[in-house]
Amino acid sequence: MAQITLHIGAPRTGTTVLQKYIFPHIQNPSYCGKRPHHSALMHSWGLRDAGQFFAGLPAGGMTQELREQALRYILTMSFHLAQESPPREDAVRAFLSEAISRLVRVAVGGSVLLSTERLLDTAASLNGSHLVGPGRDVVFPVHPLAKACTAAGITPRIVVCLREPVSYLASKYSRTSFQRTAGGLPAQTPREYIQSQSELESTLPGSSVLSVAEHTPFLKAMHALGFVKAVGFKELIGSDDVLGMLGLENEGKYSFQQFPVENDLGGNAAKKALIMEKIHSSLDQCGWLERVKNAQMYD
Secondary structure, three states: OOEEEEEOOOOOOOHHHHHHHHHHHOOOOEEEEOOOOOOOOOOOOOHHHHHHHHHOOOOOOOOHHHHHHHHHHHHHHHHHHOEOOOOOHHHHHHHHHHHHHHHHHHOHHHEEEEEOHHHHOOHHHHHOOOOOOOOOEOOOOHHHHHHHHHHOOOOOEEEEEEOOHHHHHHHHHHHHHHHHHHOOOOOOOHHHHHHHHHHHHHHOOOOOHHHHHOHHHHHHHHHOOOEEEEEEHHHHHOOOOHHHHOOOOOOOOOOHHHOOOOOOOOOOHHHHHHHHHHHHHHHHHOOOHHHHHHOOOOO
């Protein structure tokens, strides 16, 4: 039976460890994941090239390089469709469904796992911005991707890990600060970060980091897209059977304790505690603290 599993993060919930050390060992489904520490988006692509790529996929097994490229095409088309009124929308949507069908058909066992946390970020949420310009995504790319799976006749299985809201937002803020510095963007205070995401959420509901931190309505939105398997971050990193907890049965047993910590971003305990405190107070000042606490389902 054809099956597609979308592991969408959330960001800052051990995704790099999963993608680098654990998912590559699964036997079924076929794993198509991003290369750790590399962008999965393509800067230049076309439907003709994509058509030739998917038509040429060999049946019964794909190399790691082919699986990575398949993910890049699928994510890039999903990102394209997440824009407001994207060019050639109908053609790209139709081809994305065809590409998914082809990928599942050639996969061993007819089952595929796609993994990238970029499915759960817009450009604005990724960069800590409240501005959405031309050609930028206005919804998380998981939405058009899940709909394309359904159009292909496959109800997607969405796997997501959620963590305690304040710690999630503090970790996301630290990562965004690192990216802004690397990209030459101005630094943000925690208050500026939460305020920008609050403004983004007000303009485009469901497109900011705050929407992921508000567990109950976020999961309701995901349930509208497919079957959902949600787990808590603390529960996941403490498990001795990570794949089983994520619903990937009959695979090897792995735990996070077996592997190095990835993307820690540095900083001592006192600095991290200070960021947590400032994120907490910023949420309170922006009217979000009670919202995320009341909606919390996982730690």
